[in-house]
Amino acid sequence: MKRNIFYMLSFMLVFTSCTKWLEEENRTRYSADYIYSTEGGLKLAVNALYTLLRNYGTDDAAVLALERATDLAVTNGGTGNYFGVYDPNNLRSSSSQVAFMWQTMYNIIGKANEIIYAGEQLPDTDALRATIAEAKCFRAHAYFILYRTYDRIWLNTTPTTWQNVDESKTYRAASSAEVFDLLYQDLDYAIVNLPWQSTETGRFNQATARHIKAMAALWIKDWDEALDQVDEIDRSGYYELVDLDAVFRGADLNHKEALMVQQWSRNPGGNLSTGTPLGNYFGAYFIASYRQEIGGTAEYACSYENWGYTYGRCLPSPYLFSLYDQRKDNRYHSYYIHQYQNTTDQPIAYGSVTVQPGAYFPLYKNGVKNRLVYPGSTKLGDIWSRNNPAETRSYKDFILYRLAETYIIGAEAALMTGDQTLAKRYFNKTWQRAGNEEFTGTLTIKDIMDEQARELAFEGHSERWYFLKRLGVLIQQVTNYAGDPEIASSLGGRTSLPANPHFIRWPIPETEIINMGAENFPQNPGYD
Numbered sequence: 001m002k003r004n005i006f007y008m009l010s011f012m013l014v015f016t017s018c019t020k021w022l023e024e025e026n027r028t029r030y031s032a033d034y035i036y037s038t039e040g041g042l043k044l045a046v047n048a049l050y051t052l053l054r055n056y057g058t059d060d061a062a063v064l065a066l067e068r069a070t071d072l073a074v075t076n077g078g079t080g081n082y083f084g085v086y087d088p089n090n091l092r093s094s095s096s097q098v099a100f101m102w103q104t105m106y107n108i109i110g111k112a113n114e115i116i117y118a119g120e121q122l123p124d125t126d127a128l129r130a131t132i133a134e135a136k137c138f139r140a141h142a143y144f145i146l147y148r149t150y151d152r153i154w155l156n157t158t159p160t161t162w163q164n165v166d167e168s169k170t171y172r173a174a175s176s177a178e179v180f181d182l183l184y185q186d187l188d189y190a191i192v193n194l195p196w197q198s199t200e201t202g203r204f205n206q207a208t209a210r211h212i213k214a215m216a217a218l219w220i221k222d223w224d225e226a227l228d229q230v231d232e233i234d235r236s237g238y239y240e241l242v243d244l245d246a247v248f249r250g251a252d253l254n255h256k257e258a259l260m261v262q263q264w265s266r267n268p269g270g271n272l273s274t275g276t277p278l279g280n281y282f283g284a285y286f287i288a289s290y291r292q293e294i295g296g297t298a299e300y301a302c303s304y305e306n307w308g309y310t311y312g313r314c315l316p317s318p319y320l321f322s323l324y325d326q327r328k329d330n331r332y333h334s335y336y337i338h339q340y341q342n343t344t345d346q347p348i349a350y351g352s353v354t355v356q357p358g359a360y361f362p363l364y365k366n367g368v369k370n371r372l373v374y375p376g377s378t379k380l381g382d383i384w385s386r387n388n389p390a391e392t393r394s395y396k397d398f399i400l401y402r403l404a405e406t407y408i409i410g411a412e413a414a415l416m417t418g419d420q421t422l423a424k425r426y427f428n429k430t431w432q433r434a435g436n437e438e439f440t441g442t443l444t445i446k447d448i449m450d451e452q453a454r455e456l457a458f459e460g461h462s463e464r465w466y467f468l469k470r471l472g473v474l475i476q477q478v479t480n481y482a483g484d485p486e487i488a489s490s491l492g493g494r495t496s497l498p499a500n501p502h503f504i505r506w507p508i509p510e511t512e513i514i515n516m517g518a519e520n521f522p523q524n525p526g527y528d
Contacts, residue, residue: 036118039128045115046134049108050202053138054262056104057280057398057460062097064285064314066149066462071477072320072453074490076371078313085492086478086503093507093527101149102509105142110160112139117159126193133193136186137204140212147179148219148466151505152524154516155179171516180220187213196238201254202263207233211259211401214409219470223413230410230426233259239403241433244334247404251384253397259406262398264385279385279393281311286458287376288312290340293361294348302389303343307381309392315374319481320457323450330435331454338375339363369486377458404430404455405463412448430455445471474504502526 035041057063068075068084075084080097082090092098115135119128139157146153155174158164190209198205210229217226233239242257254261264279289312291301302309316336324332339360342348348355351366361373385395407429414423423443431439431451439447449471456463468474478497483490497503507527 036114037122039122039125039131042115042119042122042128042131042135045111046131046138049111049115049135049138050263052104052108052111053141054264056101057262057282058278062100062104063282063460065097066465067285067458067460068314069478069482069493070464070468070474071481072317072457072464073482074315074317074371074374074484074487075493076312076315076374076490078311081313084314085483085490086496086500087492088496088500088503091500091503091507093510093513093523095507095509098506099509099511101506102146102512105146108142109139109156112136112142113157114159114161116157129193130195133190133209134204137190137194137209137212140183140186140190140209140216141204143179144183144212144216147176148469149506150508150524152508152521153179154521155182157182171520173521176220180216183216184213187216196236202261204260207236207239208260208401211406211409214406214413218409218412221416223416226409226413227417227422230406230413233403233406234410241403241407241429244330244433244435247402248335248379248381248399251382251396253399257403258399259401259403260399262400264395264397266385266395279395280398281393282380282398282460283307283382283386283394283396284309284311284392285313285380285460286315287337287378287381288315288340288374289372290361292372293340293350293370294342294344296344298390299388300344303341304383304389305343306340307337307376307378308383308386308389310376312371312374312376314458315371315376316457317481318484320453321375323454325436328435328437329454335377335379335457336375337378337381340373369484371487379458380460398460400461404433408448408452408455411443411451412445415443415445415448427451449473469504475501500526 035045062080064078065080065083067073068081069086073084075081081087083097112135116132116139119132119135122128143153143155152173154171155178156169187209190204191206191213194204194206194209196206210233214226214229214233217223217229238256239259240256242255246255247253247257266279287307287310289310290306291298291310294301298309321332326332341360342355342357345357347357350361353362355361361370363369363373363375365373380394380396380398382394382396383389386393407426410426411423414420414426420443424439427443427447428439434454449467452467453464465474468477475498478493480494482493482497485491502525505524507524508521510523513521513523
């Protein structure tokens with residue numbers, strides 16, 4: 001799938017179902033009739049959804065916003081930093097990140113609705129059902145993100161057509177039951193109609209649908225359903241945990257632990273431009289900006305030894321590191337960089353000391369902890385796809401869902417049913433893979449929380465924030481552990497979140513409130 005040319009980018013940019021648009025000059029060789037009235041056309045339309053979802057990753061602030069805002073992060077400047085410290089002066093309904101997530105996900109949902117409806121009008125085939133199933137996975141994926149972030153969402157499964165484009169719509173917040181009924185229906189359809197592994201890498205498959213359904217089941221305490229889905233994935237024979245050092249090492253991450261991998265490459269890149277493919281900034285966010293201490297030009301200062309060009313926006317907290325047994329748990333070293341090297345051939349003055357060529361910068365500079373050489377997470381780090389260490393963008397694949405998370409879901413669900421034996425079996429999958437001795441004691445929810453942090457921190461899709469919110473402990477964990485006590489600017493969330501408990505959900509974008517009508521869809525409580 002990496003090499004499908006542009007994934008019908010022009011379709012995503014200019015194509016709608018409205019006749020007023022269809023009367024315009026067709027700038028591609030695909031007509032509207034072909035897209036929505038043929039099996040092959042609908043497959044192209046689904047391909048375009050993959051591009052649209054990948055384009056979401058090109059907005060750095062939107063991706064980082066919730067990653068910054070947990071107990072595991074030291075948030076460190078840059079656009080959208082106010083999410084990490086829950087700044088009440090900026091966390092508002094007018095925020096561009098709030099609008100970007102909402103609008104992108106509803107754009108995906110709208111296109112998915114059109115594909116599903118059109119597919120249901122065509123002669124039934126296995127291939128067509130698979131295409132519809134992918135569209136339903138996109139819809140479920142997008143609605144699940146929206147629900148977990150905003151709490152109150154508009155649920156719509158009606159496609160936009162030329163017949164109804166001008167009709168008024170009835171807006172209201174869907175109930176939780178309505179949201180999860182739709183998620184279950186869409187994912188059940190996908191489970192039946194998708195293979196365990198697609199012949200094209202990067203596509204939704206049965207394992208991904210089962211995994212998302214297990215995640216959704218935890219939100220409504222449907223423990224048995226979550227366990228059923230985890231068990232099916234575990235017994236499928238298609239997936240297994242890989243060596244710890246192989247999980248994130250490499251540009252191509254389509255290995256046996258990955259249930260779904262977002263494909264990145266210089267062709268097709270990742271943005272919606274057909275002329276200038278752009279990668280993502282994932283490789284730069286989570287590793288400290290060491291280059292500023294080395295100085296000189298970016299080319300001079302950056303090195304593959306230090307993971308190339310970096311921004312240092314979101315870094316691991318002392319609390320996170322306290323959760324590892326640093327003598328045994330290999331994740332402490334495999335998932336992080338702890339020191340940065342002077343890779344030049346000259347000594348570098350560093351406060352009161354000098355760092356010789358080949359030596360490492362101390363964390364403290366003149367007795368003060370230095371954020372420029374702070375430890376970083378290398379999970380999304382990229383020394384493989386960049387042309388040189390100073391290149392800012394990355395084309396390394398991005399894992400959306402992986403088996404390690406499936407097992408942690410299983411451990412929690414089993415614990416909640418009172419099955420200690422099964423809970424420990426799933427828990428020990430990731431725990432022992434990391435080099436720890438088998439856990440044989442009584443498993444608790446605190447053990448699950450800590451293992452979720454150790455295994456899944458900083459993977460770029462905000463699962464820690466959603467996890468803590470679902471358990472009802474987000475405010476408690478942020479209050480006690482967010483940031484670094486030695487870096488005052490990273491601690492704002494410890495007081496701002498408990499003072500503004502409505503921040504556990506995002507505001508509805510103000511433009512959407514205007515469009516829907518505040519009398520129909522009021523703003524989330526606590527926001528202007």
